[in-house]
Amino acid sequence: MISLWLFLFPCLSLVRVVPAEKGLEFPQYDGKDRVLDINDKNYKKALKKHSMLCLFYHMPVPDNKEQQKQHQMTELVLELVAQVMEEKDIGFGMVDSLKDAKVAKKLGLEEEGSVYVFKDDRVIEFDGLLSANTLVEFLLDLLEEPVEVVENALELKAFDRMEEDIRIIGYFKSEDSEHYEAFKEAAEHFQPYIKFFATFEKSVAKELTLKLNEVDFYEPFMDEPVTIPGRPHSEKELVEFITEHRRPTLRKLRAEDMFETWEDDIEGIHIVAFAEEEDPDGYEFLEILKEVARDNTHLPDLSIIWIDPDDFPLLIPYWEKTFKVDLFRPQIGVVNVTDADSIWLEMEDEEDLPTAQQLEDWIEDVLSGKVNTEDDDDDNDDD
Amino acid sequence: MISLWLFLFPCLSLVRVVPAEKGLEFPQYDGKDRVLDINDKNYKKALKKHSMLCLFYHMPVPDNKEQQKQHQMTELVLELVAQVMEEKDIGFGMVDSLKDAKVAKKLGLEEEGSVYVFKDDRVIEFDGLLSANTLVEFLLDLLEEPVEVVENALELKAFDRMEEDIRIIGYFKSEDSEHYEAFKEAAEHFQPYIKFFATFEKSVAKELTLKLNEVDFYEPFMDEPVTIPGRPHSEKELVEFITEHRRPTLRKLRAEDMFETWEDDIEGIHIVAFAEEEDPDGYEFLEILKEVARDNTHLPDLSIIWIDPDDFPLLIPYWEKTFKVDLFRPQIGVVNVTDADSIWLEMEDEEDLPTAQQLEDWIEDVLSGKVNTEDDDDDNDDD
Numbered sequence: 028m029i030s031l032w033l034f035l036f037p038c039l040s041l042v043r044v045v046p047a048e049k050g051l052e053f054p055q056y057d058g059k060d061r062v063l064d065i066n067d068k069n070y071k072k073a074l075k076k077h078s079m080l081c082l083f084y085h086m087p088v089p090d091n092k093e094q095q096k097q098h099q100m101t102e103l104v105l106e107l108v109a110q111v112m113e114e115k116d117i118g119f120g121m122v123d124s125l126k127d128a129k130v131a132k133k134l135g136l137e138e139e140g141s142v143y144v145f146k147d148d149r150v151i152e153f154d155g156l157l158s159a160n161t162l163v164e165f166l167l168d169l170l171e172e173p174v175e176v177v178e179n180a181l182e183l184k185a186f187d188r189m190e191e192d193i194r195i196i197g198y199f200k201s202e203d204s205e206h207y208e209a210f211k212e213a214a215e216h217f218q219p220y221i222k223f224f225a226t227f228e229k230s231v232a233k234e235l236t237l238k239l240n241e242v243d244f245y246e247p248f249m250d251e252p253v254t255i256p257g258r259p260h261s262e263k264e265l266v267e268f269i270t271e272h273r274r275p276t277l278r279k280l281r282a283e284d285m286f287e288t289w290e291d292d293i294e295g296i297h298i299v300a301f302a303e304e305e306d307p308d309g310y311e312f313l314e315i316l317k318e319v320a321r322d323n324t325h326l327p328d329l330s331i332i333w334i335d336p337d338d339f340p341l342l343i344p345y346w347e348k349t350f351k352v353d354l355f356r357p358q359i360g361v362v363n364v365t366d367a368d369s370i371w372l373e374m375e376d377e378e379d380l381p382t383a384q385q386l387e388d389w390i391e392d393v394l395s396g397k398v399n400t401e402d403d404d405d406d407n408d409d410d
Numbered sequence: 411m412i413s414l415w416l417f418l419f420p421c422l423s424l425v426r427v428v429p430a431e432k433g434l435e436f437p438q439y440d441g442k443d444r445v446l447d448i449n450d451k452n453y454k455k456a457l458k459k460h461s462m463l464c465l466f467y468h469m470p471v472p473d474n475k476e477q478q479k480q481h482q483m484t485e486l487v488l489e490l491v492a493q494v495m496e497e498k499d500i501g502f503g504m505v506d507s508l509k510d511a512k513v514a515k516k517l518g519l520e521e522e523g524s525v526y527v528f529k530d531d532r533v534i535e536f537d538g539l540l541s542a543n544t545l546v547e548f549l550l551d552l553l554e555e556p557v558e559v560v561e562n563a564l565e566l567k568a569f570d571r572m573e574e575d576i577r578i579i580g581y582f583k584s585e586d587s588e589h590y591e592a593f594k595e596a597a598e599h600f601q602p603y604i605k606f607f608a609t610f611e612k613s614v615a616k617e618l619t620l621k622l623n624e625v626d627f628y629e630p631f632m633d634e635p636v637t638i639p640g641r642p643h644s645e646k647e648l649v650e651f652i653t654e655h656r657r658p659t660l661r662k663l664r665a666e667d668m669f670e671t672w673e674d675d676i677e678g679i680h681i682v683a684f685a686e687e688e689d690p691d692g693y694e695f696l697e698i699l700k701e702v703a704r705d706n707t708h709l710p711d712l713s714i715i716w717i718d719p720d721d722f723p724l725l726i727p728y729w730e731k732t733f734k735v736d737l738f739r740p741q742i743g744v745v746n747v748t749d750a751d752s753i754w755l756e757m758e759d760e761e762d763l764p765t766a767q768q769l770e771d772w773i774e775d776v777l778s779g780k781v782n783t784e785d786d787d788d789d790n791d792d793d
Binding site: 365 | 431432433434435436437494495496497498539542543544546547550553554558559560561562564565566567568569571572607668669672673675680682687688689690691692693694697720723724725726727728731732738745746747748749750
């Protein structure tokens with residue numbers, strides 16, 4: 028089947044027509060068939076054969092030509108990823124939700140359009156941007172150790188800088204500690220979405236005000252961590268606590284789980300903030316936003332999605348059109364995920380960023396329903 | 411011609427088979443022909459018609475089928491970019507270096523495989539990764555103001571954080587100052603590769619120790635800027651100084667000018683450092699590297715390329731194979747750009763990062779030729 032699609036193979040390569048010098052050659056799909064058509068007969072063998080198995084779970088290939096091409100494209104993305112990762116012992120396959128319904132059920136596949144990775148006894152769902160770049164990065168992250176060890180002050184600085192991510196850090200006696208073992212097991216549940224760190228150094232622990240076997244949970248953009256109660260912790264206790272506290276007050280949209288994040292709306296809406304971190308205005312706005320998030324992290328229904336437009340250049344014109352906003356400037360608004368209807372906080376010009384108090388008042392109005400996408404329709408909008 | 415390639419169009423879209431909710435729809439090529447085949451007769455009109463004209467300069471379409479497909483793929487990347495940017499008044503075209511040699515000469519196109527953007531009286535060469543993402547981001551950057559204004563302490567913090575980039579900042583009386591005008595004109599010469607900032611605020615200038623009409627040049631990763639001598643400056647003086655000081659001691663490989671950077675080798679070699687900034691070891695290594703760069707910024711022949719593997723996931727397995735290194739760990743080595751032959755500094759394990767002094771000694775050995783890729787061939791390598 029794949030041979031037909033050889034025709035398409037350059038589509039998968041990033042283009043460099045005149046390669047002048049060596050050292051930056053982007054891979055091109057070589058046409059070899061590496062992605063399995065998974066069925067009743069071969070899935071067990073595939074699971075056994077590889078240290079990781081990566082399955083794309085899809086709806087039946089439709090009659091519609093356009094959707095067919097989309098499907099074949101996905102297959103080619105997987106083929107390229109399989110080729111690039113060839114030496115890493117990862118298997119790849121496709122599972123049809125109708126034809127292979129039984130296998131899918133056995134494997135626990137549920138969401139069509141997602142990729143499921145089987146590693147040891149775990150299944151990790153990838154519901155992000157299905158591009159070769161994003162998937163390769165995701166798989167490489169899965170191949171790393173689930174826990175990063177922080178050994179000194181400089182490495183601690185690296186840890187401190189990662190404020191965008193949920194981070195878990197624990198202090199243990201040594202690598203042989205049974206509590207560290209439980210911590211590592213817990214880390215595997217969330218790899219690569221949530222980053223786990225550990226230290227065995229008293230000086231590092233002191234800096235973090237961590238007692239022995241204590242584990243701290245850092246919500247993104249918060250100054251202070253939450254200490255997970257009841258040390259030492261079992262794997263189960265850690266997993267439960269993290270699962271419960273996983274949705275942050277402010278989170279950054281990331282390619283690797285962008286669709287999952289978008290589906291995690293609160294009563295059909297998202298509060299969305301656009302801010303380019305590399306831009307002085309964007310940075311300033313983001314700092315105000317973080318302040319508001321810190322002051323309101325106790326509100327369970329508040330979860331703001333920050334999008335850095337620089338991370339999604341192809342979507343910028345689409346967002347500008349859909350939301351009718353200028354993304355050269357910071358913006359914050361409410362988006363209805365059913366129809367992409369939206370309403371945005373008015374800012375006169377670039378110098379007119381809201382204060383933290385104004386932003387807080389506006390967010391309060393959103394949470395109370397006073398600001399909403401439906402009123403806007405009635406008042407001054409016909410679409 | 412393009413209609414044939416409709417067949418290929420889903421190749422250009424990022425894949426999302428089951429769009430569940432609204433707000434994150436990636437654009438797909440609609441099949442409409444927007445990219446001009448530029449020739450003697452239409453190039454002047456194209457230049458006049460658009461505020462920006464974006465031309466891909468290519469070698470004649472070869473007989474070789476594989477290269478033909480590559481060429482068509484480039485065309486489709488341009489078509490998608492043209493579609494995405496439709497409302498921004500940018501023209502797109504292709505110029506054949508043989509068939510359209512005269513036009514190419516008139517327009518000053520030189521490097522096959524590069525994209526040239528005509529904006530007002532300037533020509534900007536794009537010699538980066540020809541993906542839709544990178545090109546759209548590049549063009550959007552070109553549409554921004556050439557100078558960012560820094561208004562307060564928070565925005566100054568944003569400026570301080572951009573240590574990866576060459577930054578130029580000046581203090582002027584007001585937007586109407588003739589010296590600011592010259593500064594803006596100079597900025598346009600380097601947009602979007604080099605970032606220009608200005609402030610009209612005394613308090614910000616004081617923080618930067620800038621006198622009126624003074625302009626500081628920040629080399630990437632250096633703590634202290636260089637003050638450009640002889641204020642106030644004409645546009646020409648600024649352009650000359652920046653052009654002369656443009657190649658930094660330590661620079662990060664960026665998608666938007668990666669090939670240009672790679673071609674800027676020093677006597678056929680690059681010193682290349684791989685370090686993942688998000689990783690504690692990588693961060694630590696990078697800090698050591700910065701220290702060494704700061705101590706040796708006076709050496710004209712020293713220019714180290716830092717590659718964050720996270721920025722180029724598809725190249726990681728290729729680099730690991732070509733250079734025979736493990737990119738889960740920091741690495742530094744010498745790469746011969748003619749044959750991609752390389753030699754890497756030995757580090758026993760992750761805990762064995764070199765000290766700044768060791769790194770400095772090794773770099774000295776590279777610059778003196780004591781460490782080189784050729785000896786390695788003789789000693790213990792057959793390839």
